[in-house]
Amino acid sequence: MRSTQVNRREFLCMAGAVGATAVAIDAGALTRVEAAGQSMAGRTAEEVARDEFYWREIQLAFKLDRTLINLNNGFTCPMPRVALESVGRYMDMINMLPVHYQGMVASNVQTLRRRMAMEFGCDPEEMALTRGASESLQIVQNGLDMKPGDEVITTEQDYPRMLTTWDQRMRRDAIKVTRLQFPVPATQDFLYNMFEKAITPRTKVFHFTHITNLTAQLFPVQRLSRLARSKGIVTIIDGAHALGHFPFQLRDLDCDAYGVSLHKWLLAPLGNGCLYVRKNMIPKFWPLQAAPEQQDDDIRKFEAIGTHPWAIRAALGESLAFHQAVGAERKAARLRYLTLRWANALKSNPRVKILSDLSEPAQTWGVCAVGVEGLDVRELATFLRNNYRIIVVPLVGGAPPNSVFDYTALRVSPNIYTTLEEIDTFVEAMEDAIKNGVSATQDLVPAYPADFTV
Numbered sequence: 233m234r235s236t237q238v239n240r241r242e243f244l245c246m247a248g249a250v251g252a253t254a255v256a257i258d259a260g261a262l263t264r265v266e267a268a269g270q271s272m273a274g275r276t277a278e279e280v281a282r283d284e285f286y287w288r289e290i291q292l293a294f295k296l297d298r299t300l301i302n303l304n305n306g307f308t309c310p311m312p313r314v315a316l317e318s319v320g321r322y323m324d325m326i327n328m329l330p331v332h333y334q335g336m337v338a339s340n341v342q343t344l345r346r347r348m349a350m351e352f353g354c355d356p357e358e359m360a361l362t363r364g365a366s367e368s369l370q371i372v373q374n375g376l377d378m379k380p381g382d383e384v385i386t387t388e389q390d391y392p393r394m395l396t397t398w399d400q401r402m403r404r405d406a407i408k409v410t411r412l413q414f415p416v417p418a419t420q421d422f423l424y425n426m427f428e429k430a431i432t433p434r435t436k437v438f439h440f441t442h443i444t445n446l447t448a449q450l451f452p453v454q455r456l457s458r459l460a461r462s463k464g465i466v467t468i469i470d471g472a473h474a475l476g477h478f479p480f481q482l483r484d485l486d487c488d489a490y491g492v493s494l495h496k497w498l499l500a501p502l503g504n505g506c507l508y509v510r511k512n513m514i515p516k517f518w519p520l521q522a523a524p525e526q527q528d529d530d531i532r533k534f535e536a537i538g539t540h541p542w543a544i545r546a547a548l549g550e551s552l553a554f555h556q557a558v559g560a561e562r563k564a565a566r567l568r569y570l571t572l573r574w575a576n577a578l579k580s581n582p583r584v585k586i587l588s589d590l591s592e593p594a595q596t597w598g599v600c601a602v603g604v605e606g607l608d609v610r611e612l613a614t615f616l617r618n619n620y621r622i623i624v625v626p627l628v629g630g631a632p633p634n635s636v637f638d639y640t641a642l643r644v645s646p647n648i649y650t651t652l653e654e655i656d657t658f659v660e661a662m663e664d665a666i667k668n669g670v671s672a673t674q675d676l677v678p679a680y681p682a683d684f685t686v
């Protein structure tokens with residue numbers, strides 16, 4: 233029997249045939265990504281990461297503005313065209329007769345809970361679909377019963393909105409919030425010891441990111457979760473940037489709750505997120521919007537938000553299929569390859585400081601922060617935008633309630649659609665800036681989080 237796998241030569245023939253019309257590429261985008269993947273069978277993710285033949289197919293799977301170089305995928309990411317088109321398709325369908333189709337799509341979407349749980353390693357009854365990490369995390373942050381004096385330990389480099397949520401609970405319920413500071417990059421042991429030392433008899437919650445949205449500092453989630461459980465402390469993990477970015481299984485983390493923005497690295501339509509809650513912990517968290525008592529131990533209680541756009545939720549299915557067609561390992565390896573390409577090219581310059589850990593085993597994939605001695609990061613980001621049409625975000629620590637940190641850097645985050653030419657243009661632009669200097673006084677790129685209300 234003939235194997236269904238496609239070899240490299242056959243794939244090139246298909247590419248030639250299909251490439252003749254853009255419409256055909258559109259129609260078979262997912263099939264082509266799968267075929268490209270099959271043509272790479274037997275090769276390691278690291279080998280595929282260097283194969284431009286494969287990544288060209290992925291680049292074509294997006295509708296982008298290639299007049300700009302988007303190295304700010306730490307914001308929200310573009311979705312692949314299969315997902316973009318399916319948003320329109322589901323919208324059209326629901327719009328034909330909302331009372332009929334809306335309920336139908338809503339019940340079909342239940343299949344996504346199972347598919348997400350299978351892909352990311354948990355029981356479907358532990359997976360709630362939400363609108364983003366803010367919603368997911370606020371459900372558990374606000375949903376836990378706490379008494380005055382109970383203590384939350386978090387960090388200064390956690391996401392500002394999540395810090396604000398704890399600040400509000402501090403005002404409302406008189407809880408205590410301890411924000412720990414750490415240098416970057418920090419070792420896993422350093423971060424573990426930092427949390428361990430901060431525990432007091434009143435500590436009830438550990439809240440931290442899997443990787444930060446600043447320098448992508450990785451945290452030892454499993455070790456900290458086990459430490460917390462041994463002391464009766466609840467773990468709430470901000471996985472906004474981790475799920476879909478690099479491979480891991482939720483159950484292996486051993487945490488109690490984990491919130492994600494799926495419109496980031498899973499490349500889902502804007503307005504998708506998920507919340508994992510360990511089964512025995514579900515009754516411990518109140519939902520943000522009230523649910524009946526019978527649902528106390530049902531993960532669906534966290535999804536009860538009334539009428540909302542089901543087309544956006546349903547199209548998550550296509551983003552997940554796209555993610556699976558590329559493969560979690562390949563995606564992570566390519567993101568790391570792109571990051572190492574620019575970081576290795578720049579790091580030998582004595583003025584360049586990389587603030588993310590590039591060592592092996594991998595702790596940094598598609599998000600990496602870099603500073604240049606003698607250059608103001610706001611001016612540098614403005615120079616890159618004005619002269620090279622490169623989009624990056626300057627990081628400048630804010631004052632509470634924002635994240636507080638004492639470094640400044642550019643956060644550089646390519647994506648799987650980024651070309652090597654775009655990465656090399658970034659390197660060239662940085663070398664130009666380092667050699668010739670930058671000076672911009674007007675229309676400066678806003679710094680995160682200092683210039684934002686988040």
Ligand SMILES: Cc1ncc(COP(=O)(O)O)c(C=O)c1O
Nearest residue numbers: 364365366367391445470472493
């Ligand atoms: C670390 C982190 N947590 C939470 C969030 C909130 O995510 P969203 O705005 O998608 O709800 C973000 C968004 O950038 C983030 O970077």
